[in-house]
Amino acid sequence: MFDPALAAAAHGHITQVDTFTDLYRAHYEAHTTVAETFRDFTLGLGVAEACDGEIVAFDGKAWRVPADGYPVSAEPSLGLPFAVVAQGGMPIDTPVPPGSTMDDITTLVADVVTAGDLAQPTEHLVAAVRIDGVFTDVVLRSEHRQEPPYPPLPDVLSREVRFEFPAWEGTLVGFRFPDAQDGVVIPGLHLHGLSSDRNSGGHCHTFTVAHAILTVWLDDVVVTLPHEGLAEQVRARLGDNGV
Numbered sequence: 001m002f003d004p005a006l007a008a009a010a011h012g013h014i015t016q017v018d019t020f021t022d023l024y025r026a027h028y029e030a031h032t033t034v035a036e037t038f039r040d041f042t043l044g045l046g047v048a049e050a051c052d053g054e055i056v057a058f059d060g061k062a063w064r065v066p067a068d069g070y071p072v073s074a075e076p077s078l079g080l081p082f083a084v085v086a087q088g089g090m091p092i093d094t095p096v097p098p099g100s101t102m103d104d105i106t107t108l109v110a111d112v113v114t115a116g117d118l119a120q121p122t123e124h125l126v127a128a129v130r131i132d133g134v135f136t137d138v139v140l141r142s143e144h145r146q147e148p149p150y151p152p153l154p155d156v157l158s159r160e161v162r163f164e165f166p167a168w169e170g171t172l173v174g175f176r177f178p179d180a181q182d183g184v185v186i187p188g189l190h191l192h193g194l195s196s197d198r199n200s201g202g203h204c205h206t207f208t209v210a211h212a213i214l215t216v217w218l219d220d221v222v223v224t225l226p227h228e229g230l231a232e233q234v235r236a237r238l239g240d241n242g243v
């Protein structure tokens, strides 16, 4: 029987602050704060003001991983130029075959999304993703704090700091967006990690699963555009409009 309350609970929201294009074009000024963004959230990720570290958030807590690679608690007042956060939604747990790579996880998430028996599967092409487990060949990264005038993101990332771990245990959280190169979202699977011992973390480049559980939340998306001249809030129902 159709249960409106259950349907509403299943319909989580993913909110993204600012477009990827803006970040790409060196807008590293804060548009929001950690406290404002990570409220009643399921999981999230972001970048700190001035590119001063990668943000990873889950289990009610947000962390910042600066260029030295050691995670610190993200201050509530810390500014964020870019963040994506999931709220609500209904988790679907899926075991992950050992040996799975990031590409395999992308396929697994797609399988979960298309198998979702929710009424309108085309609305659910965006998913929040969490992977808990033990991994091999993990490569994470952060970047150095920038000073104005800010260089474009490719310049910053050309000097990124990589952290490589033959064996790594922890949690990866993030989002699976459509593959469209529309500049609004970061296409594909975007994950940030934090180790179980809280001694490492960052934006995730690659990993191989030793053993892990994948949790997927099916969601729709709101993109918030904070700049003057742009609409205050654009509701981007990714998948509906083909982006």
Ligand SMILES: [Zn+2]
Pocket: 045, 054, 190, 191, 192, 203, 204
């Ligand atoms: Zn990232």
